[in-house]
Amino acid sequence: MPEAIATTKRKFYKALESLNSTSSTRPSEPATKRVRRSLSTSTSTRVSSVTKVPESNGETPRKPPNYSPWSHEIFLARLKTYSSVSLWHPKPEAISEVEWARRGWVCVDVNTVACRGGCEKRVVVSLLFDKAHDDANGSNIGVDGEDSDDESMREDALVKRYQSLLVDGHSTACPWHKAGCKDDIYHLQVVRPSIWQPELKKRYQSLRELDPIIRDVNVTTIPHESANSLPPEKLLADVPSDLLDEADPTSKDAARALDVALHGWRGSQDSGNDLLHCDACFQRVGLWMYQPGYQQSRASSDDDEDSMATLDLLELHRDHCPWRNSDTQKASGTLSGLNASQILQRVVSTYAREQRRKSDMASRTPQQLEDDDQVDGEDLYAPASPAPSKEEVEQQDKERESKLKRLKSLFSIKRRPTVKPGVVTKVGR
Ligand SMILES: [Zn+2]
Ligand SMILES: [Zn+2]
Incomplete structure (x- = not known):
C-alpha cells in the first residue's frame, strides 16, 4: 500500500474513532436538524413487536431501535434527509445516499449520517472531492493538505472503507448491523x-x-x-x-x-x-x-x-x-x-385501450359495429355474442336481396337497384 494511503487511512481511522466516541455519549444537535418526528414515531409501534431491544445495561431503558428494513415508506423518509444539497454532497454509487438509507442511516449534518432511534452511532462521510467544502467548515477528515499524486487511489480506498462502515458503523448490537433493507426496497409500485x-x-x-x-x-x-x-x-x-x-x-x-x-x-x-x-x-x-x-x-x-x-x-x-x-x-x-x-x-x-374497447362495446349497436367494420376495415375486436357474425349477416342480405328481386320481377321493374346491400337490408325489413 502506498505510503500516502496508509497515512491518510490512519488519520481517517483516528478521526473516525474520535467521532464515534463523542457521538455515543450524546448527540448534541440543534432541534432544527433533528430527524422528522414522523420517522421515529411511525416506526416505533411496528418495531416493538418484531425486533429485539438491546439488553439494558442498568441505565435508563432505551427506545426500541428504529429497525424497519421492510418498509419502503420509511426508507423514503430516511432518504429524504439526504436531499438537501448543502447537507449531503454527491458520492460514488457504492456509498451513495441510497446505500446509507438502505442500511438505516439518516443524514443529520454536513456529510454526516446517524443511526437515529437505533444505536445512535454517527459516521462522517467525507471524500476528496468534498475537501474544499470541508476545509472551509473545519470538519475535514481523512484528507489534509499534503500533496498527492494519486487522489483517485486514495478515493477508492476511502470508498471501500465507507462501504464497510455502512455495516460496521453500527454497533454490533444494532439490528442494522445484521441486516439492511432488501435490494428492491426502492421499487415503486406503479402497476396496481x-x-x-x-x-x-x-x-x-x-x-x-x-x-x-x-x-x-x-x-x-x-x-x-x-x-x-x-x-x-x-x-x-x-x-x-x-x-x-x-x-x-x-x-x-x-x-x-x-x-x-x-x-x-x-x-x-x-x-x-x-x-x-x-x-x-x-x-x-x-x-x-x-x-x-x-x-x-x-x-x-x-x-x-x-x-x-x-x-x-x-x-x-x-x-x-x-x-x-x-x-x-x-x-x-x-x-x-x-x-x-x-x-x-x-x-x-x-388500461386506456381496455377502457376504449369496453365503452365501444357498450355504446354501439350490432349494426354500428358492422358498419364500422366496413368503413375502416380494421376493428380491434370481435363482435359480442348477441350480434350476428359477418357470414350470417351476408347470408341474410343475400336472402333479402333475392326476395326483393323476385318482388321487383312481379311488378316488371327493369331498373337496376342503385342502393347498396347494407341499405337494402333496412328496406327489406
Ligand atoms: Zn445502528
Ligand atoms: Zn425522482
Missing part, C-alpha cells in the same frame, strides 16, 4: 390500479394548477414507441373521465400535465415559485428557468444559447430515482429492465 390511479390523479391535478407555467415549456419525454405506450392526447381521450376528473380531455394543457405526471412529477408552489417535485428522489425543479423569456446565466457556455432550456422529464430525476433508473426500480417479468416512467406509461396505455 389501486395505487397508480389515485397517485396519478393527485399528481395530474397538482400540475393542472401550474398550466400557465408548464404550457410554454419545451419538454423532452420518453418516446412513446419505446415505452410501448400511447401519447397523452390519446390516453386522455380513452380513459374514463373520473380517472383524472378532467372536464376537457381535448385540452392541450391537459395533455401536457398528464405527460409530466406520467414521468413521476407533481406540481407544487413554494414561496410563490412554481416547482416540479419528485416524491421518490426528492428532486425539485424550478419551472421559471424553462420559461421562454428566461435568460440563463450559463447560456453563454452552452451550445444552444439562443434557445430556451429544455425540461427533460426523465433526466431531471436524480440518477438513482426509479422513475428514471431501471436498476433501482427492479421490475420483474416482462417489465424487467424498464424504469417506473416506462412501466406506468405502458400500464396506463393498456
Whole structure:
C-alpha cells in the first residue's frame, strides 16, 4: 500500500474513532436538524413487536431501535434527509445516499449520517472531492493538505472503507448491523390500479394548477414507441373521465400535465415559485428557468444559447430515482429492465385501450359495429355474442336481396337497384 494511503487511512481511522466516541455519549444537535418526528414515531409501534431491544445495561431503558428494513415508506423518509444539497454532497454509487438509507442511516449534518432511534452511532462521510467544502467548515477528515499524486487511489480506498462502515458503523448490537433493507426496497409500485390511479390523479391535478407555467415549456419525454405506450392526447381521450376528473380531455394543457405526471412529477408552489417535485428522489425543479423569456446565466457556455432550456422529464430525476433508473426500480417479468416512467406509461396505455374497447362495446349497436367494420376495415375486436357474425349477416342480405328481386320481377321493374346491400337490408325489413 502506498505510503500516502496508509497515512491518510490512519488519520481517517483516528478521526473516525474520535467521532464515534463523542457521538455515543450524546448527540448534541440543534432541534432544527433533528430527524422528522414522523420517522421515529411511525416506526416505533411496528418495531416493538418484531425486533429485539438491546439488553439494558442498568441505565435508563432505551427506545426500541428504529429497525424497519421492510418498509419502503420509511426508507423514503430516511432518504429524504439526504436531499438537501448543502447537507449531503454527491458520492460514488457504492456509498451513495441510497446505500446509507438502505442500511438505516439518516443524514443529520454536513456529510454526516446517524443511526437515529437505533444505536445512535454517527459516521462522517467525507471524500476528496468534498475537501474544499470541508476545509472551509473545519470538519475535514481523512484528507489534509499534503500533496498527492494519486487522489483517485486514495478515493477508492476511502470508498471501500465507507462501504464497510455502512455495516460496521453500527454497533454490533444494532439490528442494522445484521441486516439492511432488501435490494428492491426502492421499487415503486406503479402497476396496481389501486395505487397508480389515485397517485396519478393527485399528481395530474397538482400540475393542472401550474398550466400557465408548464404550457410554454419545451419538454423532452420518453418516446412513446419505446415505452410501448400511447401519447397523452390519446390516453386522455380513452380513459374514463373520473380517472383524472378532467372536464376537457381535448385540452392541450391537459395533455401536457398528464405527460409530466406520467414521468413521476407533481406540481407544487413554494414561496410563490412554481416547482416540479419528485416524491421518490426528492428532486425539485424550478419551472421559471424553462420559461421562454428566461435568460440563463450559463447560456453563454452552452451550445444552444439562443434557445430556451429544455425540461427533460426523465433526466431531471436524480440518477438513482426509479422513475428514471431501471436498476433501482427492479421490475420483474416482462417489465424487467424498464424504469417506473416506462412501466406506468405502458400500464396506463393498456388500461386506456381496455377502457376504449369496453365503452365501444357498450355504446354501439350490432349494426354500428358492422358498419364500422366496413368503413375502416380494421376493428380491434370481435363482435359480442348477441350480434350476428359477418357470414350470417351476408347470408341474410343475400336472402333479402333475392326476395326483393323476385318482388321487383312481379311488378316488371327493369331498373337496376342503385342502393347498396347494407341499405337494402333496412328496406327489406
Ligand atoms: Zn445502528
Ligand atoms: Zn425522482
